[in-house]
Amino acid sequence: MTEDINAKHTEKMKKVQAARKKMMAKKTVTKGLIIVHTGNGKGKSSSGFGMILRCIGHGMPCAVVQFIKGSMQSAERDLLKERFADKCAFHVMGEGFTWDTQDRERDIAAAAKAWDKAKELIRDPANRMVLLDEINIALRYDYLVAEDVAQFLLTEKPEMTHVVMTGRNAPDRLIEIADLVTEMKEIKHPFAKQGIAAQPGVEF
Template identity: 70%
Template sequence: MEATEAAEAAEHAAKMARIKAARDRMVAERDGEKGLIIVHTGPGKGKSSAGFGMILRAIAHDMPCAVVQFIKGGRDTGERRLIEEHFPHLCRFHTMGEGFTWETQDKARDIAAARAGWEKAKELIRDPAIRMVLLDEINIALRYDYLELGEVLAFLRDEKPPMTHVVLTGRNAKPELIEMADLVTEMTLVKHPFRAGIKAQAGVEF
């Protein structure tokens, strides 16, 4: 029995050594660096959460960053409170939306808020001191044509500084944006408590 276990352990160690050697070669071959266009989309929960996770990671690396929220209104959220109270010197936080479209019920106001958010986003992205900008829920503004997709794509292509990361969240990301992006993650909805009558809860949803 001991001999069998020893043989299995040796086989496992040899397999892991081969995997490590292959991974080390892959890492060694990839030495490029650039500012990425990152898209979090899909019907599942976690798009904004993932974006804010990246913002907190940037803060931990002392990388100046910024957040522009396009749809969510002035509701108090954990991420906003944390950033504004503890890291205002590293992260600029701008909530430009007035709430979800079904709450405002005013298309002209929604368009004006989205345009104001986009102007602020361009200002922040152009700033060479800022290394990452999160455009939270901008995909919703693009979906409803509150912003002109061609203008957003052209700006990201032509004016984004080479080392600035831009993260765009929201469901139904436009195919053209997905094509342009360097990193795209689609959140898949498997199960959500809202469908079982559970309301949004602090620490989970906001």
């Protein structure tokens, strides 16, 4: 009985492998991607930072611009600045969440400054990936204009540069132009239902 199950499994996997090889043989194009991580679930920034570390592992220069969380402790920021500053430029441009600053004009000015830095980094073809952490929040509150961001990425992003944008409520225009869009969906979160505080290594 076990041998029969194993034989059927082997035969099935051979077919899957053959189909996979046939599919992959057609995937020959390489290009810099526009990537959006959005949704109400946890993991958007975490995924973006994971991609930055992957780039560093490949020896690819990259950069991070943080639009919102600048005033918060960030283990990712500390690690990248202390150990990988030669591979990843890290720019903290935000001053905290909007409910902390409580000053719309100040938030707009900070977002504009962050976007200027982001454009500078993206224009440099040496940077193979640029992470715009929480830019979607700045767009959601109209601190930046989504069409301006979209047009810049479509017309000025170097061909082989990846740009990753994170944050809830990504505007439709960014989703439209993106090559890769992932929506993180919250199913259960300890902070919301169990009164558990944000913890190092999980949230920051």
